[in-house]
Amino acid sequence: MAPPTIPAPDGASANALLVRDLTVRYGRKPPVINQLTLKPVLPGVVTALLGPNGCGKSTLLRALAGLVPALGQVWLGGQDFGALAPAQRARECAYLPQSLPPPIHLQVLEAVMVARRAGSTLSAGEAMAQSLAMLEKLGIGALAGCWLDELSGGQRQLVGLAQALVRQPRMLLLDEPLSALDLRHQVAVMEAVRAETAARTMVTLIVMHDLNIALQRADDGIYLKKGALVAQGPLCSVTTPAVLEEVYGVRSSVHLPEGGRPHIMVEGVA
Numbered sequence: 001m002a003p004p005t006i007p008a009p010d011g012a013s014a015n016a017l018l019v020r021d022l023t024v025r026y027g028r029k030p031p032v033i034n035q036l037t038l039k040p041v042l043p044g045v046v047t048a049l050l051g052p053n054g055c056g057k058s059t060l061l062r063a064l065a066g067l068v069p070a071l072g073q074v075w076l077g078g079q080d081f082g083a084l085a086p087a088q089r090a091r092e093c094a095y096l097p098q099s100l101p102p103p104i105h106l107q108v109l110e111a112v113m114v115a116r117r118a119g120s121t122l123s124a125g126e127a128m129a130q131s132l133a134m135l136e137k138l139g140i141g142a143l144a145g146c147w148l149d150e151l152s153g154g155q156r157q158l159v160g161l162a163q164a165l166v167r168q169p170r171m172l173l174l175d176e177p178l179s180a181l182d183l184r185h186q187v188a189v190m191e192a193v194r195a196e197t198a199a200r201t202m203v204t205l206i207v208m209h210d211l212n213i214a215l216q217r218a219d220d221g222i223y224l225k226k227g228a229l230v231a232q233g234p235l236c237s238v239t240t241p242a243v244l245e246e247v248y249g250v251r252s253s254v255h256l257p258e259g260g261r262p263h264i265m266v267e268g269v270a
């Protein structure tokens, strides 16, 4: 089947994620996502997936990862992603769920190495070097020898992220990866994700609730409401008081410091 014809910016479509007419429902309930069509989600930049509780952000990520059945078309890098065998899809797409990785009795370095070696022919030595480097990038090199089941929630979240990043997927889907992290680790994670996304020209979608962190650290944004697209584009351009009122039902103002990125002041419920 030919890729869906969604207009892409010049030269951007080759590795982009294309989503067309995506419908996802749980059981017999009405669809959570109903015929969603996105503009191309570009590779090499971080795209924040935003919207109120229950609007379908996690469902969209799970559908893209092939973890819930969906109707419609999902293409990645010119390939019909929905038609790939599950093993190949798992190699090309790393998905980090909202829930923490299970606290199994494994050392952190081993756990990251297992993720790196899954489905690859990499030697143990090379996998160890890459795994250690990834732990360092996320600021948790000191945890390499610790047991996973003795870590805090935030530390486990960081290890889950290291496992996702070290696999070098073509598409990285992160569901609220900052939720359990302190400020320093939030910044370290977003910097590492940005650097890996750019270096590997990955498609990276991150569910976020903190709009100001998104505005500082993400490039593009997708605003959803009730499973439908409200706005998509460069995050600093699409984040307007009108969009925030429509999506979240709040009154807000956008402040633009000289030479900086905008930040949002929420003034109240609309």
Ligand SMILES: Nc1ncnc2c1ncn2[C@@H]1O[C@H](COP(=O)(O)OP(=O)(O)OP(=O)(O)O)[C@@H](O)[C@H]1O
Residues within 6 Å of the ligand: 026, 032, 051, 052, 053, 054, 055, 056, 057, 058, 059, 060
């Ligand atoms: N496994 C499931 N079975 C049935 N309904 C589900 C299931 N998972 C999610 N839903 C429903 O789908 C809707 C969207 O949920 P989803 O988790 O995708 O939202 P979300 O935008 O990620 O929310 P949040 O920001 O609160 O995490 C909700 O109404 C939820 O109740």
